Amino acid sequence: xxxxxxxxxxxxxxxxxxxxxxxxxxxxxxxxxxxxxxxxxxxxxxxxxxxxxxxxxxxxxxxxxxxxxxxxxxxxxxxxxxxxxxxxxxxxxxxxxxxxxxxxxxxxxxxxx
Amino acid sequence: xxxxxxxxxxxxxxxxxxxxxxxxxxxxxxxxxxxxxxxxxxxxxxxxxxxxxxxxxxxxxxxxxxxxxxxxxxxxxxxxxxxxxxxxxxxxxxxxxxxxxxxxxxxxxxxxx
Numbered sequence: 001x002x003x004x005x006x007x008x009x010x011x012x013x014x015x016x017x018x019x020x021x022x023x024x025x026x027x028x029x030x031x032x033x034x035x036x037x038x039x040x041x042x043x044x045x046x047x048x049x050x051x052x053x054x055x056x057x058x059x060x061x062x063x064x065x066x067x068x069x070x071x072x073x074x075x076x077x078x079x080x081x082x083x084x085x086x087x088x089x090x091x092x093x094x095x096x097x098x099x100x101x102x103x104x105x106x107x108x109x110x111x112x113x
Numbered sequence: 114x115x116x117x118x119x120x121x122x123x124x125x126x127x128x129x130x131x132x133x134x135x136x137x138x139x140x141x142x143x144x145x146x147x148x149x150x151x152x153x154x155x156x157x158x159x160x161x162x163x164x165x166x167x168x169x170x171x172x173x174x175x176x177x178x179x180x181x182x183x184x185x186x187x188x189x190x191x192x193x194x195x196x197x198x199x200x201x202x203x204x205x206x207x208x209x210x211x212x213x214x215x216x217x218x219x220x221x222x223x224x225x226x
Contacts, residue, residue, distance in 0.1 A: 041222070042220070043117075043217045043218055043219040044203065045217075046215065046217075049214045089156075091215070100158055100161050100171075101146070101148075101158060103157075106155055
């Protein structure tokens with residue numbers, strides 16, 4: 001059974017700081033890994049998708065890496081801003097398509113002005 | 114905007130009642146997955162539909178059932194509601210093939226009294 005863990009559960013940083021969020025998973029036979037952002041009481045917004053054959057993806061100030069052999073992914077946020085405050089979730093899909101994902105419980109990020 | 118919509122936004126029911134939640138996927142997305150998210154936790158996979166057939170199920174009892182229609186809409190039905198069914202219910206649509214990014218709707222907040 002796939003288990004996904006995100007550490008830390010909460011993180012508070014001053015504006016402008018670079019930061020790393022961690023995601024670990026127990027079954028390395030993944031189809032893809034996706035990072036999401038969730039604002040309070042809202043749905044999930046896709047940030048980055050990494051296919052199982054890829055090592056990293058970048059979008060703007062965000063960079064996600066994937067190391068299947070060690071069962072780890074990191075989300076790097078450069079030059080954090082107060083608008084980045086949200087809960088960040090990673091999700092791992094097994095099998096041959098997306099969906100049927102196993103999620104971590106997320107890291108709640110607060111960026112202080 | 115993900116192009117995925119859900120209705121209703123909020124719903125209050127009493128224990129033992131039945132509820133139907135609706136989702137409209139992006140056009141062309143053959144796969145829809147449903148998730149339950151309890152407060153402070155990551156989403157839990159309920160089941161997935163691919164081209165109107167169930168294509169995998171998580172650890173949820175049979176009183177959780179679904180339908181997918183040819184017009185890219187889908188339903189989640191829950192019978193005999195229990196207090197623990199109170200949660201945010203999310204649907205996600207994807208192509209069903211590479212690159213298979215999941216796009217989430219805003220969710221339906223269900224409260225069971």
